[in-house]
Amino acid sequence: MKILVPIKRVVDYNVKVRPKADESDVDLNNVKMAINPFCEIAVEEAVRLKEAGSADEIIAITVGESVAQEQLRTALALGADKAILIETDQEPQPLGISKALKSIVERENPDLIIMGKQAIDGDNNQTGQMLAALLGYPQATFASELKVSDGKAEVTREVDGGLQTISINLPAIVTSDLRLNEPRYASLPNIMKAKQKPLETISSDELGIDLNPRISTVKVSPPPEREAGIIVESIDQLVDKLKNEAKVIS
Amino acid sequence: MTALVISEHDNSELKGATLNTVSAAQKLDDEIHLLVAGSNCNSVAESAATIEGVSKVLYVDSPEYENFLAENISLLIKNISNDYSSILAPATTNGKNFMPRVAALLDVAQISDISAVESKDTFQRPIYAGNCIATVKSADEVKVITVRTTAFDPVSSESGSAEILKLEEVNDAGISQFIKDELAESDRPELTAADVIISGGRGMQNGENFNLLEGIADKLGAAIGASRAAVDSGFVPNDYQVGQTGKIVAPNLYIAVGISGAIQHLAGMKDSKVIVAINKDEDAPIFQVADYGLVADLFTALPEMESKI
Ligand SMILES: Cc1cc2nc3c(=O)[nH]c(=O)nc-3n(C[C@H](O)[C@H](O)[C@H](O)COP(=O)(O)OP(=O)(O)OC[C@H]3O[C@@H](n4cnc5c(N)ncnc54)[C@H](O)[C@@H]3O)c2cc1C
Numbered sequence: 001m002k003i004l005v006p007i008k009r010v011v012d013y014n015v016k017v018r019p020k021a022d023e024s025d026v027d028l029n030n031v032k033m034a035i036n037p038f039c040e041i042a043v044e045e046a047v048r049l050k051e052a053g054s055a056d057e058i059i060a061i062t063v064g065e066s067v068a069q070e071q072l073r074t075a076l077a078l079g080a081d082k083a084i085l086i087e088t089d090q091e092p093q094p095l096g097i098s099k100a101l102k103s104i105v106e107r108e109n110p111d112l113i114i115m116g117k118q119a120i121d122g123d124n125n126q127t128g129q130m131l132a133a134l135l136g137y138p139q140a141t142f143a144s145e146l147k148v149s150d151g152k153a154e155v156t157r158e159v160d161g162g163l164q165t166i167s168i169n170l171p172a173i174v175t176s177d178l179r180l181n182e183p184r185y186a187s188l189p190n191i192m193k194a195k196q197k198p199l200e201t202i203s204s205d206e207l208g209i210d211l212n213p214r215i216s217t218v219k220v221s222p223p224p225e226r227e228a229g230i231i232v233e234s235i236d237q238l239v240d241k242l243k244n245e246a247k248v249i250s
Numbered sequence: 251m252t253a254l255v256i257s258e259h260d261n262s263e264l265k266g267a268t269l270n271t272v273s274a275a276q277k278l279d280d281e282i283h284l285l286v287a288g289s290n291c292n293s294v295a296e297s298a299a300t301i302e303g304v305s306k307v308l309y310v311d312s313p314e315y316e317n318f319l320a321e322n323i324s325l326l327i328k329n330i331s332n333d334y335s336s337i338l339a340p341a342t343t344n345g346k347n348f349m350p351r352v353a354a355l356l357d358v359a360q361i362s363d364i365s366a367v368e369s370k371d372t373f374q375r376p377i378y379a380g381n382c383i384a385t386v387k388s389a390d391e392v393k394v395i396t397v398r399t400t401a402f403d404p405v406s407s408e409s410g411s412a413e414i415l416k417l418e419e420v421n422d423a424g425i426s427q428f429i430k431d432e433l434a435e436s437d438r439p440e441l442t443a444a445d446v447i448i449s450g451g452r453g454m455q456n457g458e459n460f461n462l463l464e465g466i467a468d469k470l471g472a473a474i475g476a477s478r479a480a481v482d483s484g485f486v487p488n489d490y491q492v493g494q495t496g497k498i499v500a501p502n503l504y505i506a507v508g509i510s511g512a513i514q515h516l517a518g519m520k521d522s523k524v525i526v527a528i529n530k531d532e533d534a535p536i537f538q539v540a541d542y543g544l545v546a547d548l549f550t551a552l553p554e555m556e557s558k559i
Contacts, residue, residue, distance in 0.1 A: 016513060017378040026382050094350070095359050122377055123494065124362045129320065129350035138321050138426040141347050144488065154429065158488045159343040160442075160497070161433040166319070168426045178495060179482065214359035218372060218385040226520065229541040231532075235554045238526065241542055246524045248446070248503040249470060249559060 001055045001148070003046040004110035006101055006131075007039035007075055009068040010121045019220040026220050035071040038116025040078070041176040044183040045146060046114050047079035054148050055112075057081050061104060063097045063211075065089060069199060076194035077186035083197065088204040088211055096211035098130035103207050105135060110171065112153065117142050117175040128175035138168035144179040251370075253279035255304075256327065256339040256349075257286050259294040261316065266443050267340035269301065269404035274397045275338050276303050276405070277367035283308055283334070284412070287326055289316035299412040302405040307414045314422040317431075318344050321423035324351035329419060331356060334392065335370075341396040341498075342442075349396050358390035365401035379494040379517035399442065400500035400521060434489055441492070444473035446503045449492055449519070450485070451477035453508020453529065453548055457485040462552040463507065469559050475499065475519075477509045493518035508548050511536025528552075 011017055012032040020027045035043075049055040060075035061084040062068045072083035086100045105113065118125035132139035140146075140155035144163070147154045148170070157164045158177045168174075186194075204211055232238045242249045253275040258265040268284070275282050282303055286295045287310040295309040308330065314322045327348070331337060337352065339345035341363045353360035365383070366374035372387045373395070441447060448463050448470070460474065467474050475497070476490035492499055494517035504522035509515060511527070511534055519525070520539050527540035530547050537543040544551060 011378070013514070017381045019382050026378060093359060095354060095357075098354060118495065120379065120494070122362075123379070124360070125346050126350035126353070126360050126362060129347065130354035130360075132320075133324060133351040133354035136423075136425075138423070139347075139351070140426075141320070142343060157343075159431075160489060161431070162487060162489045163432040164317075165429040165432075166317075166426055167429055172425075178478065179488065214389050215361065216387050216389070218387050220377075220382050220384050223376070223380055223383050223520075226525075226539050227541075229525070229537070229539075229543060231537070231543045231545060235544070235546075235551060235558055238542055238544055239555070239558050242503070242524070242526070246503075246541065248524050 001112060002057045002108065002110045003049065003055050004105065004108060004113045005042050005046050005058060005060050005075065005080065006113065006115045006127070007043065007060055007062050007071055008036045008119045009033055009062065009064055009071040010036045010119050013037055013120055019222055023219045023221050025217060035074045036116050036119045038118060038176050040183045041178065041180050042114040042116050043075045043078045043080060044181050045176060048181065049148060050079065059084060059108060059110065061086070061101065063088060063092050063100045072199055073194050074186065076197045077191045078184065081197065083199040085199065085201045086204055086207065087201055090211050090213070092211050093213050093215060094124050094126035094130055095214060096209065097127050098134055099209045100204060100207055100211065101131050102134045103209060112148065112170060113173045115173070115175055117177055128173050132173040137172050139173045140166055140168050141175045142177045143174050144177050146174055146180065251279045251335040252281040252283060252333060253336045253338060254331065254334040255282060255284050256337070256345065257284050257294070257298055258340050258342055258344060259286065259288060259291060261288045261291040262293060264294050264297045266404060267342055267399045269407055270399035270402045271338050271340045271397045272301055272303055273402040273405045274364065274367060275336065278336050278370060281305050285327065287315045287323060289313050295414050297407065299414050300408050300410050302409045304410050304412045307412050309414050309416045310419050312420055314420070317428035318348070319426050319428060320348040320351050321426050322421050323348045324355055325421035325423060326419050327352045328355040329421065330417065331392065336393040336395060338395045338397055340399050345396045349394060353394040356392055356394065358392050358394055359388060360394045360396065361386060361388055362396050363398045364395055365398045379513050380520065381513065398498060400498055434487055438467060439471065439473045441473045441475055441497050441499055444501050446470045446472035447475050447499055447501045448472050448505040448507065449475035449477065449509060450480055450507050451509030452479035452483065454480060454485055460486060465556040466552065466559065469556065477515050506536050507552065509536055510534045511539065
């Protein structure tokens with residue numbers, strides 16, 4: 001079985017991002033970048049399937065700027081076999097990314113595509129579902145458990161009311177939630193080995209895909225500030241404040 | 251121009267998130283149609299017909315929609331989408347699951363999780379775990395949108411009188427099958443609809459200690475929530491999780507107990523009207539968003555609080 005894992009380069013999850021002073025965009029000057037945490041979980045899941053003997057090849061792929069090679073190398077260090085960068089200077093959006101990924105799926109014919117349920121920058125939660133639609137494949141989003149056998153995947157999904165289990169025919173798309181697994185750390189030897197693994201670069205023009213943004217950013221502003229609160233000294237004071245000042249309990 | 255709102259329901263009851271989504275749709279279009287798709291869901295169609303501002307309920311009843319599998323629902327929505335300038339669903343796990351699929355089938359972008367409507371093509375939405383608010387403009391003819399329900403006041407569920415139009419639409423993609431649901435049973439209010447929420451974090455130490463929150467929740471009629479750390483540690487089920495990747499809540503009162511206040515947790519609750527934090531670490535970031543902070547050990551504070559409210 002061949003697994004394709006699309007990943008994204010994003011701001012490290014510990015960074016508190018702020019708007020630029022002129023509110024034209026977010027300020028990403030000198031911030032630490034990393035592989036999106038959900039994508040890391042997707043890579044880990046693919047590697048576990050390979051270790052269990054269910055998969056024999058893992059391809060990591062991203063659509064983005066040349067620097068995104070760093071995150072592809074991370075995926076290779078975690079256990080992917082080869083990587084593909086679809087290079088573009090535009091900031092691609094989910095629909096465009098899905099179209100670019102579709103063209104590679106048609107070339108590589110993976111049996112399974114595992115990717116993060118959302119990227120923590122735009123918080124869109126769209127690309128997996130869009131790619132599934134464009135390919136006419138089934139999807140299992142927000143996965144917390146994945147079992148593959150006999151041309152099907154049985155997936156437990158985290159939904160608002162609890163858990164849902166579905167079965168999907170392969171080829172299919174699975175998007176990872178936080179509890180699918182806990183990713184390993186890449187070992188130093190594996191980081192070194194990753195440098196030798198194949199990384200193919202394809203320019204987005206070559207694919208002839210329309211990556212033009214459909215959504216433009218008018219401005220980026222800070223969220224409304226909360227007024228500073230107070231520290232209360234006791235439960236008595238807290239209960240009094242909630243009853244008589246905030247009037248939220250009676 | 252007409253908006254199509256996709257209702258949220260469980261085949262027997264219409265969910266409140268639908269009312270917030272209709273409210274967002276009213277800011278966009280003059281006329282609103284509501285889709286009720288499911289199986290044996292006649293009672294849902296009937297309650298949908300009395301939602302304020304809805305002029306027509308499109309009612310589709312067929313077994314392949316029973317579990318809202320994205321493959322089937324998205325084909326249905328695409329097939330009936332022709333006359334609409336906007337299509338909206340609540341940003342629930344259902345809406346998040348099928349709406350991007352609809353958008354891609356229509357070859358349009360989706361605007362996820364909108365928190366305000368500025369004009370027919372311009373919207374606000376939180377990005378980077380709510381640390382920034384983006385104002386975005388869509389160039390697509392049809393707007394496919396998911397709605398952050400806490401950002402829009404619900405419309406009335408009783409004052410409308412829509413016509414119900416039954417459609418025969420069979421769309422079984424045949425590539426996915428439902429196996430089972432394991433849904434939490436609870437007498438408490440739903441997290442996303444509760445007036446009061448009390449949430450526990452890693453500081454609770456184990457699942458049994460969540461009983462300390464139960465007593466207070468009983469007295470306040472509150473829902474119980476949790477941080478990711480509490481869910482990951484197995485104290486409580488996944489549907490308790492509040493945050494960037496869990497549920498977004500905005501109750502009148504949110505009480506955070508033994509929760510440090512990571513960005514990702516704040517993303518899910520910082521629009522609450524009043525926030526209370528109980529934490530033994532006075533430097534915990536949760537105190538920066540709390541209206542009332544109590545620096546205390548939760549194991550003494552909670553029993554005392556229960557006896558005094
Ligand atoms: C991609 C991604 C997505 C995430 N999504 C979410 C999300 O949706 N929701 C979410 O919550 N988190 C999310 N997280 C995790 C988040 O970063 C934090 O790790 C998590 O919120 C921490 O949970 P906590 O506050 O319960 O635990 P901790 O940070 O460990 O805090 C425990 C707190 O309890 C206090 N405490 C301990 N004992 C006591 C006591 N006896 N009395 C009083 N106080 C006590 C401590 O002082 C401490 O402040 C996400 C992380 C990532 C990377």
